Amino acid sequence: MSDGFLGAFSDAHRERLLSFARTVSFPAGTRVFDEDDPAQRFWVLRHGHVDLDCHDPARGALVVETLGEGELLGWSWLFEPYRWHLGATAQDAVTAYEFDADPVRAAIEQDARFGLALTRSVASVAIGRRLRACRIRLLDLYRPTDTGRASAGGEPR
Amino acid sequence: MTTPAPYRVVTRTVEAPDVATLVLEPAGDPLPPFSPGQFAMLYAFGVGDIPVSVCAVDGHRLTHTIRAVGAVSSALHGSRTGGTVGVRGPFGTGWGLDHAAGRDLLVIAGGIGLAPLRPVVLAALAAPERHGRLNVLVGARVPGDLLYASETDAWRERGARVLVTVDRPDARWNGDVGVVTTLLGRAAFTPSDTTAFVCGPEVMIRATARDLVDRGLDADRVRVSLERTMHCGVGHCGHCQLGPLLLCRDGPVVTWAEARSLLRVREL
């Protein structure tokens, strides 16, 4: 987990953040939050997986990404309007650190260094990494017109 | 120029709508043994030949997974049991699993890139004492495109950490969704003592290799399999050049340390 979200902090800032945490567990299938609900909490996953989804009237919940061990679940609590852009469901049994957003936001306002460290971590590890991943998926690299590789059944011409 | 040795198709397994795996057996004298990562030029009678990595070696039997894309691959893909396929090889560099002795292994595949990596997984499972933890990270477009789905549970049972993710889940998919690099956070490895084997589309290789180096892997221990047009397989036709490399001879497997600067040059 050291290279997960918490790995991006200095020891002091990580301790500071964890002082706001409590450990929680969700059974598989737990709805953690819904799209457009107020973002009042966030989580760092310790075990298990959470699917982020978007609801389509015809197709139901469309999973856009899965988060796992060490990853930050939720960043909408950090930016206005503090509402979830997607929904989240536990894919299997999940254990996580859970944080209330209010006291963490207050700490950010009060301690600029801590605030910068936290904002940086959210931006680089969570949002940045996911944005890069998302862009790569946009390329649809494995689409049928591309073999992916000549050395596994491609075609010179 | 080498000439194709006739091999008989022993079994044909459908992996996905346009992907089949052929097990081939020599109809005459067998070719020299193939190492994981090496490729064969597979010849369809009267149509032509294409490079296809070996995805299992069992005595003189060769296994190749083929995706139907053009005329030759469609002909090979459509081979029937009992039919004859021409084989030239073995060509190119192997994955070099021996260089990873004692280290954790990261096998990272995108799409059909799992095919060339399958023999690495099989070899690592066959000799678990030779290396540390074995991680197999697989990304596919849709659940139906996942290769060797019937085998991956067995890989898990034999001690591999197999993580699978898809770009586009279907209604029945209850696994991970996302690109293959997002699985890295959940793999079990010590970056300073790990060798990675990466195969997939070049964009995926670049993103994955950079991520691995960011996580502390030495660029020399990130081995990637590259793709360029290959016509002859023996270094004589010039098509597969990538700067100083003739990929049929100096590749397809090279280290990220070698590949990185070359892949930065457009249209090289």
Add this chain to the structure above:
Amino acid sequence: MTDRDTTTAVIGKDGVDALISVLAGRGRTVVGPTVRDGAIVLAELTRGDELPYGWGVELEAGHYRLRAREDGAAFANSAGPNSWKTFLHPQRERQWTAERRTGSGDDTDTDSREAWVVVPDETPSRSYAFLGVRPCDLRAIAIQDRVLTGGPYADRAYRGRRERAFLVVVECTEPGATCFCVSMGAGPGVDGGSDASYDLALTEVVDAAGHRFHVRAGSAEGAAVLAELPHRPADDTTAAAARERVAAAAGRMGRTMPEVDLRALMRDSLGAERWNDVAARCLTCGNCTMVCPTCFCTSAEDVTDLTGDHTERWRRWESCFDLEFTHLPGGTVRSSSSSRYRQWCTHKLGTWHDQFGSSGCVGCGRCVVWCPVGIDITEEAHALADERAAGEGGTS
């Protein structure tokens, strides 16, 4: 030198006539320069008078003209449009034939219906004698030897022709305006570092003492052939005249490469602006690759007869200027003309070292002459060197 010296001699034009008939008599197809269609080309020779006696050439970028010579010399001209690769590594060559095995008539037996066998081409190689191989072209042959037979897989047909070929080198005494073999260390003399062996080396001397050739044998067969020719012992005057002419040729090169490490220059120039400048002129016609004596790239094609039971694999020359050359299922890797010229130039002068242990350029100048728009690899190399130097100056 003694009277019994079998390795050097002087022959006249009658000796060259005899050389052709002796080589033909030994079962060899003799190929050498001859005037045809307004150019000096390499073709099969049966008589000495087919050689281009009295013809020189006037060369410039994108320009080739025959010019009559008063002195009647046969080899006082430089590279024409074709090279020895036309014979050693031909434009089209069958690599194998495959045939369906006729089944026992039992149509339900899938195995026998689909089985086929490969019939490799075992036609014995032609035995050539090349008359008039210039030192630059001798170097080119050595380079293609390394490409086609130096790796783990040798091209058997090429090797067969190569091993049976008898090489008569003719040293260069009359470089053209597009020649730069001195820059590439490949000429004009045969001892200019060339690494292919030859059977006989001739140096043509025309002066008041007559029209003659100083000859050195480079192999036992060369010495044996020389012994069969009307010849006289090599004399110091002719030997000195031959040496002088070759040395003078070295000082009359029409072109030079920049005096830098060309391999490093190419490595440093992958992002150069100059490629765009070339691309604005280059037609990507691939002429340079066809006339180059070392360019070896080929494509494979399969040809099947109407019954579908008989198929052949052919290999044909291909150019890295062709869009198809780097075709992958997703598209073409080198789609811009700048990237294709860069590939050709950096391969020839740079990455050839990495792949095959030497430069791929011998300084023959053919690519300069036969470019329809006169693109000159030496001019481009100078421009790349200048651009690099300017960049270094700007950043330091």
